[in-house]
Structures are given as C-alpha cells and as structure tokens.
Amino acid sequence: MSAFQALLRPRSVAVVGASADATKTGGRPVGYLLRHGFAGDVWPVNPRATEIAGLPCYKDVASLPGAPDVGIVLVGPERAEAAVRDLAARGCQAAIVLAGGYGETGEAGAEKQSALKRAAGSMRLLGPNTIGVVNLTDRIVLSASGALEFENLPPGGLSVVSQSGGILGALLSRGAAAGIGFAKLIATGNEGDIEVAEVLDALVDDPATTAIALYLEGLRNPERFRAAARRAAAAGKPVVAFKVGRSEAGALAAISHTGAMAGADRMYDAFFASLGVIRAERFSDLLEVPAALAQGRRAAGFRVAVLTSTGGAGALVADAVGLSGGSLPAPDAAVRGKLAALLGEAPVGNPVDVTLAGVRPDLFRGAIRTLLDSDGYDSLVVVVGSSALAQPELVADAMLEARGDSQKPVIAYVSPHAPHIAAGLNARGVPASTTPEGIAAILAALARPAFQPATSSSETVPPGLPTGKLNEAESKALFAHFGIPATREASAVTPAAAQQAAQGLGPRLVVKLLARDLAHKSDIGGVVLNVTPDRVAEVGTALLAKLPGAEGLLVQEQISGGIEMILGMVRDPHLGSAVLLGAGGTAAEVFGDTQLRMLPLSREDAEGMVRGLKVARVLAGFRGAPPGDVPALVDAVLAFSRMGEALGERLLEAEINPLFVLPEGQGVRAADGLAVLG
Numbered sequence: 001m002s003a004f005q006a007l008l009r010p011r012s013v014a015v016v017g018a019s020a021d022a023t024k025t026g027g028r029p030v031g032y033l034l035r036h037g038f039a040g041d042v043w044p045v046n047p048r049a050t051e052i053a054g055l056p057c058y059k060d061v062a063s064l065p066g067a068p069d070v071g072i073v074l075v076g077p078e079r080a081e082a083a084v085r086d087l088a089a090r091g092c093q094a095a096i097v098l099a100g101g102y103g104e105t106g107e108a109g110a111e112k113q114s115a116l117k118r119a120a121g122s123m124r125l126l127g128p129n130t131i132g133v134v135n136l137t138d139r140i141v142l143s144a145s146g147a148l149e150f151e152n153l154p155p156g157g158l159s160v161v162s163q164s165g166g167i168l169g170a171l172l173s174r175g176a177a178a179g180i181g182f183a184k185l186i187a188t189g190n191e192g193d194i195e196v197a198e199v200l201d202a203l204v205d206d207p208a209t210t211a212i213a214l215y216l217e218g219l220r221n222p223e224r225f226r227a228a229a230r231r232a233a234a235a236g237k238p239v240v241a242f243k244v245g246r247s248e249a250g251a252l253a254a255i256s257h258t259g260a261m262a263g264a265d266r267m268y269d270a271f272f273a274s275l276g277v278i279r280a281e282r283f284s285d286l287l288e289v290p291a292a293l294a295q296g297r298r299a300a301g302f303r304v305a306v307l308t309s310t311g312g313a314g315a316l317v318a319d320a321v322g323l324s325g326g327s328l329p330a331p332d333a334a335v336r337g338k339l340a341a342l343l344g345e346a347p348v349g350n351p352v353d354v355t356l357a358g359v360r361p362d363l364f365r366g367a368i369r370t371l372l373d374s375d376g377y378d379s380l381v382v383v384v385g386s387s388a389l390a391q392p393e394l395v396a397d398a399m400l401e402a403r404g405d406s407q408k409p410v411i412a413y414v415s416p417h418a419p420h421i422a423a424g425l426n427a428r429g430v431p432a433s434t435t436p437e438g439i440a441a442i443l444a445a446l447a448r449p450a451f452q453p454a455t456s457s458s459e460t461v462p463p464g465l466p467t468g469k470l471n472e473a474e475s476k477a478l479f480a481h482f483g484i485p486a487t488r489e490a491s492a493v494t495p496a497a498a499q500q501a502a503q504g505l506g507p508r509l510v511v512k513l514l515a516r517d518l519a520h521k522s523d524i525g526g527v528v529l530n531v532t533p534d535r536v537a538e539v540g541t542a543l544l545a546k547l548p549g550a551e552g553l554l555v556q557e558q559i560s561g562g563i564e565m566i567l568g569m570v571r572d573p574h575l576g577s578a579v580l581l582g583a584g585g586t587a588a589e590v591f592g593d594t595q596l597r598m599l600p601l602s603r604e605d606a607e608g609m610v611r612g613l614k615v616a617r618v619l620a621g622f623r624g625a626p627p628g629d630v631p632a633l634v635d636a637v638l639a640f641s642r643m644g645e646a647l648g649e650r651l652l653e654a655e656i657n658p659l660f661v662l663p664e665g666q667g668v669r670a671a672d673g674l675a676v677l678g
Contacts, residue, residue, distance in 0.1 A: 003124040004194070004202055006093040008135055008184065010069035011040040013142065014092065016061065016083045017074030018044035020052050025098075026074045028144040029132075030055065036148065037139035043068060060086065067091030072132065072142055077101040077112060080128065085119040095120060096142055097127035098165075103190045104129055113192045120193065130189030131165030134172060137183050137208040147173035154427065156181020157210030157294035161199045163188050163217045171213070171287060179423030179432075180291045183208040197221050201228035204235050211294035213286050214241040214277075222271070222575050229275035233451045240290040240445070242280040243268055266596050267572045274598035276451030285441045292431035292442045297409045299378040302326040302447040305371040306351035307364075308383035313415040313436075314351030317381050320440035326447070329376050338370045351383075361398040368402035368410070379409040379443055384421060384432075392421040399430055409446045413439045454602035459646040467677050471516040472554055475675040479656060482646075483639040484567075486670040487660075489556030495540035498553040502536045508558040510671075511539045515550040519674055529558060559669055562660030563618055563628045566594070567636060569644050569654040577644045577651065581606075581637055583615040584658040601641035606634045619661060628661040632668045652676040 001009070013033060019026030030053050033042050044052040047059040058064050061071070061083070071087040073080050077099045087095050102113035117125060126133065132143030136155040141148055147169040153176055162168040165187040172185055184206065186199050196214065201224070203209045212232060219225050232239050245265060272279045280286045304326050308314030318328050328350040331339065340346035342363055343354055354367060364382070371380050388395040395412075403410050412432040414422045425432035433439050462481045470478065476486040490501035491514055502509055513526035521527050524546055528539050540553045566584035571577045579601060582594030595609035610616055610630060621627035636659060644651055653676040660669045 003093040004198070006069040007096075007124065007126060007133060007142075007194075008202070008206075009138055009140065010094075010142070012043065012066065012068045012070075013038070013040065014043045014045055014061065014064055014068035014071040014087065015074065016045045016071055016087070017079075018046050018049075018052050018057065019074075020046075020049050022053070025144045027052075028146075028148070029072050029074065029142065032141045032143065032148045036141045036153070038141070039139075041066075041068075061090050061092075062086065064090060067093075069093050070142060071095045073097045073099070074144070075099065077128070081112070081116050081119045084116055084123075084125070088119065088121045088123040092123055094124040094126065096130060096132050097125065097189075097192075098130060098132065098144060099127075100129040102128045102192070113190060117192050125193035126186075127189040128192055129165070130187045131168055132187060134168075134182070134185040136181070136185075137206075143187075145169040145172065147176070150176045152176070154179075154181040155208070156183060156291075157208065157296075158182050158213060158291050159184040159186075159203050159206065159209040159211070160213045160215070161186050161188065161196050161203070162215035163191070163196060164215060165189060167215045171215070175287055175291070177419065177423060178287065178291075179426035179428075180287060181427075183210075191220055195220050195224075197224035197228050200225065200239070201231060204228065204231045204237060210237060210296060211290040212237060212239045213290040214239065215286065216241055216243040217245070219574070226275060229277055230453060233276040233453070238278065238290065238293040238445070239276070240278045240280050240286060240293070241272055242283060242286040243272075264572070267570075267575050267578060267598075270578045270596040270598045271575045274454075276453075278445055278448070281441065282437070284435070284438060288431070288433050288438050289441050289445045291426065292409070292411070293445055295409075295429055295431060297407055297446065299409050299443070299447040301378040302443065303376065303378045304328055304381060304443060305331075305374070305377040305379070306381045306383065307367050307371060308351045308353055308385070309355050309387060310383060310385040310415060311351075311353055311355065313383045313385060313413065314353060316436040317383065317413050317439055318351055320436035321381075321443060324440040324444045326440070326443060331371075332374070332376055335370060335374045335376065339367060342366045342370070361394050364395070364398040365402040368399060369404070372403065372406040372408050372410070377408070379411065379446060381411050381413055381439055381443070384412050384414045384416075384418075384425075386416045388421060389416060389418055392418070392424055395421075396425055396428055396430065399425075400428060403430075409443070411439055411442055452602070452604075454600045454605060456600045457642045457645050459642040461646050465650075465677060469516045469519075470675045470677065471514050471551060472512065472673055473514060474516075475654070475673040476656075476670050478675055479639070479643070479654075479670055479673060482643040484636050484656065484659075484670050485667060486673075487556045487559060489554060491552055491554045492540075493552040495537040495544065495553065498540045498555050499533070499537040502533050502555045505533070505555060506557040507532065508560075509533060509536065510556050510558050511536055511543065512554045512556070512672075513543050513547055513550045514552045514554045515547060518547065518550070521672075556671070559660045559662075559671055562658075562662045562669065563615070564658035565615070565633065565661055565668075566655065566657040567640055567659045568657070569640055569651065571649070571652050579609075579637060579640050579644065581609045582613060599641055599644045601638060603634065603638065606637040606641070609637060610634060626663040629664050629667055630661075632666075633659075633661050636668050647677070650678050652678050 168187040336346040422432040492498035564585040619628040
C-alpha cells in the first residue's frame with residue numbers, strides 16, 4: 001500500500017513517547033487504539049516503561065519487532081526531530097507529529113519545521129501541530145483528541161479535513177452528540193508535508209466517503225486543491241468548506257476600483273464557487289450541511305413544503321427559507337383535497353399547520369406522503385414540536401415510514417430544546433437541525449444543481465502589447481480586440497489637435513486627460529462633460545495645466561440613456577484571476593453591488609452574475625424605462641473572461657468604469673478603462 005494509504009489504514013502503529021498514565025496526552029493514543037477496536041499491532045515506545053496497557057513497551061524505535069506502518073510522535077519539539085529520523089530509518093511509512101512550536105510560531109519555528117521534514121526523508125509526515133487521524137470506517141484512531149472519550153462513535157459517510165486539531169476534535173464531539181456518523185477525520189496541522197489538497201484528493205477515492213467537510217485557515221497549494229475539488233465534483237462527492245478570516249481579510253493591493261472591491265476573502269468565495277465547493281456561512285453549517293448531503297438525496301429545486309404542528313416554528317422556517325432564495329408554494333387543489341380528508345379541513349397555505357387536527361402518527365404519515373407525492377414540491381420540512389418530547393420515536397418512525405421510496409429530501413426542524421430528538425433523527429438518516437437558519441442552509445445545499453465546470457477558451461493575444469499601466473486609449477483598444485466596443489473617440493497631444501479630432505464625434509463631448517499613471521482622473525478634475533466641439537481646445541488647455549506630465553487628451557462622444565456598470569478583472573497571485581461585475585459610475589465602491597467569478601466563465605456564469613445584482617431590476621426596465629441590452633452585457637463579461645485567459649498572469653488588473661449598457665438591441669460601450677500588464 002502507498003504511504004498515504006498506510007496512514008489511513010495501518011496494520012501496525014508505533015507510539016513514540018507513550019505514557020502509562022492514561023489521563024495524560026501521551027497515554028491516550030494507546031488506550032484509544034485499544035478501546036475503539038484497532039485489530040493491528042500497537043507498539044508503545046518509552047525507555048522508562050516495560051509495559052503499557054498490557055502491551056510490551058520498547059525502549060526505542062530501533063528495538064521494535066518490525067517497521068511500523070505509522071508512528072505517532074508524542075514527544076516535544078526538542079525530541080521530535082530525532083524520533084522522526086529514527087522512524088524513517090526503521091522503514092516507517094508515515095509519522096504523525098502532535099507537538100507544536102513550529103511554523104505557527106515564527107521564523108525560528110519554521111526552520112525547525114523544515115528540519116523535521118528533512119529528518120523524515122522519504123517518509124510521509126502529518127503535522128506537526130496536528131491531533132492526528134480518526135478512521136471510524138475501519139475503527140482506527142491515531143489521535144490524542146479528548147473527543148475520542150465518546151464510547152459510541154458511529155461510522156457514516158461524512159469525512160472531515162481540518163487545518164486545526166482542536167476544531168477537528170470539536171467537530172467529532174459535536175457530530176457524535178448530534179447523531180452524525182463519520183468516515184474519516186484528518187487534521188493536517190502545519191502541513192509540513194501532507195496538506196489539505198492531498199487529503200481531499202485521497203478522500204475522493206475513499207468508498208466510505210460520500211461528502212467532505214473542510215475547515216480551512218488558508219490554502220498552500222491552490223492548484224492542487226483545484227484539481228482535487230474538480231475530481232470530487234466529478235465523482236459526485238459534495239465538498240463544504242468553512243474558511244476563517246472573513247472579518248480580517250483586507251482588500252487586494254490594487255489601483256482600480258475592482259481591486260478594492262474584490263477583497264481577499266471575496267476571492268475565496270469566487271474560488272470555491274468556481275469549483276462547486278459550498279462555502280459554509282456559519283460554523284454549525286459545517287456539520288449539518290455536509291451530513292445531510294452525505295445521505296445522498298438531492299432536491300430538483302428549491303420549492304419547499306413545511307408541515308408543522310406549531311404555527312410559530314413553521315413561520316420561522318418559512319422566513320429562513322425565503323431569505324435563502326427558496327419558495328413555499330401554496331398547495332394546489334389536489335393536495336388541498338387530500339389534506340382536507342386527513343385534517344378535516346383544507347389547509348389555506350404553506351406551511352401546512354396540523355395543530356387543530358391533533359398530532360397523531362397516522363395523520364403525520366398521511367400528510368407527509370401527500371406532500372411528497374405532489375409535483376409542486378421538491379423537498380419537505382417537518383417541524384418536530386414539543387408534543388414529540390414524550391415519544392420522540394413515534395415522530396421519527398412516522399417520517400421514515402411515510403418517506404418510503406420517495407427520493408425527495410425530508411428534513412426535520414426540532415423546535416423545542418431537545419438535542420436527543422435531533423440526534424435520534426440524524427442517526428436514522430433524517431437530517432435534523434435545531435435552528436431555522438440551519439434548515440435553510442441544508443435545503444439550499446440540497447437544491448444546488450449539479451456542478452458543471454466552465455470550459456476554457458482559445459483566444460489569441462494582440463501583438464506588441466506594452467507592459468505596465470496602459471493609458472485609457474491603449475486599455476480600450478485591448479478590450480476592443482476581445483470584442484468590447486468603446487465610445488467613438490480620438491486622442492491628441494495638443495489642445496488644437498484635440499479640437500480638430502473632435503469633429504464628427506457628436507454635439508456633446510467628454511474631454512479627458514490621457515495619462516497612464518492617473519488611474520482615477522476625476523480625483524483631480526481630469527474629466528469635463530458636456531463640452532461642445534468648439535470648446536475642446538479651451539477645455540483641453542485647462543486640463544493639461546493640471547497635469548503638465550500628461551501624454552495628451554482624449555475626446556469622446558458623450559453617452560446618454562445608458563445604464564452605468566463596472567466590469568473589472570483582478571488577479572490574486574495565490575488564487576488566480578476573477579471577473580467582477582457591478583453597478584458602476586463614481587459610486588461603485590460606495591454601494592458595493594457586485595458579483596465576482598473566477599476564470600473561466602461559462603455563459604450561465606455570466607448570466608448568473610447579472611441576475612445576482614440589485615441593479616438587475618434596472619437592467620430589466622424599471623418604472624417605464626427601457627430595458628438594457630442584457631445579452632450584450634453578458635457578451636462583454638465573457639469577453640473579459642476570454643481576455644483574462646489569453647493573457648494569463650500578464651494581466652494583473654483591468655477595468656471598464658463606466659460600461660454603458662444601452663437600450664435593448666443597441667449593445668454596450670466602454671466609456672473609460674484601464675489595464676495593467678506584467
């Protein structure tokens with residue numbers, strides 16, 4: 001078997017630094033291996049003990065009866081390097097180093113971490129600063145986590161990868177308390193060798209894993225993560241990620257509005273979305289959402305039926321679902337008739353409230369079947385009220401029996417404080433949550449369409465491109481090469497030449513300074529609107545006086561009747577390039593009405609960006625105004641995507657602000673723009 005497979009399914013484990021005191025961290029791994037049913041060889045190593053937990057104890061690694069598949073290193077950082085070197089020399093395939101004090105502490109710690117990796121040689125290394133591996137599928141626990149004190153840790157389809165050992169323990173204990181079963185849990189710690197993308201990739205091939213949860217602090221290898229996430233999507237194994245750092249993420253260093261609005265954390269949003277990875281908004285979603293996905297049921301859409309015996313709880317669920325983009329259609333005539341036969345009267349809406357009819361298992365079963373059989377609903381939420389406290393199994397039995405062969409998801413909202421009811425439902429395959437927000441998050445994830453990655457384009461790059469900051473005329477020429485038309489315009493070096501060039505551009509003109517180092521011309525009054533052709537030289541002279549080093553002037557037609565948008569691209573050196581679309585003009589950063597997507601983009605991606613904007617209502621035609629040319633706007637977004645792919649790492653930033661969206665059938669026009677090429 002490979003070294004990584006040996007880490008997940010070892011036949012022999014050496015525990016270096018094992019303690020005879022089971023209450024200490026060094027005493028836990030041996031006890032946990034035995035308690036949770038490890039069937040292989042366990043070899044404690046401690047020069048001061050002859051026996052630990054009834055097992056022979058060895059004075060050093062060299063004295064072991066054979067080469068262990070895995071070594072758990074429990075000694076501190078001052079002795080861990082020697083232990084790792086000894087394990088590698090003995091032929092061990094992988095070592096787990098629990099000690100901290102390495103890369104997380106600064107430069108000196110980072111050097112110790114590098115030395116640890118050198119000591120490992122070809123042996124694989126998990127950690128340092130990790131809590132280890134828990135394989136519940138095969139009852140193999142290579143960890144000192146106190147969460148393993150739970151006697152009953154049921155196996156399941158959810159696997160977890162965490163860059164924090166403490167969080168892995170928290171998820172394991174929370175899951176056990178909530179009735180959620182796990183397949184594998186792996187803490188990568190400082191990732192001195194094995195990192196999260198490699199573990200994710202391995203879990204795609206694990207037959208016991210049906211969904212994967214990730215707790216992330218950052219990504220050391222985005223390209224490898226991208227490849228692993230795509231494999232997971234292709235294999236039908238959903239990935240849910242919770243990444244910390246939202247509140248502290250600063251804007252990318254950028255000269256454009258796009259860079260300022262794209263902030264580092266929003267780039268992670270776009271990065272995950274481009275791979276079909278669901279980003280958990282709340283820490284509790286990191287368990288509830290993938291646990292529900294691990295059950296394998298999916299919803300065809302986001303039309304939800306809510307069955308409740310308590311009006312208030314039903315309203316809470318309805319509100320949360322609506323805020324998450326779902327709908328609660330009222331029952332149609334056929335459904336109302338069937339429910340009336342059960343309840344004694346026809347329900348008037350959705351949620352379907354059975355309070356007055358009394359909560360009886362037969363009634364619940366009939367109502368559940370009726371709502372699941374309806375073509376008007378994609379999923380069903382059953383509110384478990386206080387009446388279930390006395391006999392919780394009756395509610396669970398009714399839900400499971402009534403669900404029958406239906407493949408539609410049935411979710412339980414447990415309204416009273418009754419964790420045991422939620423745990424019992426989860427354990428029996430009915431996803432349950434104790435918060436309405438949790439219910440909405442689960443339903444939204446179950447209703448997501450199957451992920452379809454966008455395909456790359458094959459555009460060519462125009463010859464002779466300069467490097468550095470392009471001026472506005474050069475930038476718009478670049479955009480035009482990829483299919484985004486600019487306003488009619490002309491550039492000139494002198495005011496007199498500008499006036500001559502302005503002839504034929506229209507009765508109302510815009511005159512601007514042309515300077516590659518001036519990103520925001522309006523900041524110094526470098527743009528004048530409503531200029532008549534006869535005043536171009538006069539206005540140009542005044543503008544050049546404000547910036548003597550300017551390259552010249554740009555005169556362009558003044559657009560009226562268009563909707564101002566911003567279209568930009570920014571490159572994160574770590575994650576890649578993304579396109580930003582939003583409401584434009586001078587207030588682009590103020591309102592922040594934007595959508596962000598990583599390259600490459602499909603037409604569906606670009607259309608989704610437009611639909612996701614608040615200004616979409618204006619683009620559709622608001623209060624009698626003509627609708628904008630949305631197809632042309634979508635084409636412009638796709639043109640930016642093709643440009644980004646063609647130029648690759650050379651394109652550091654690009655922006656059109658404003659991009660005027662003209663009335664239907666009239667296209668779009670780039671009225672201002674900048675580009676920065678490496």
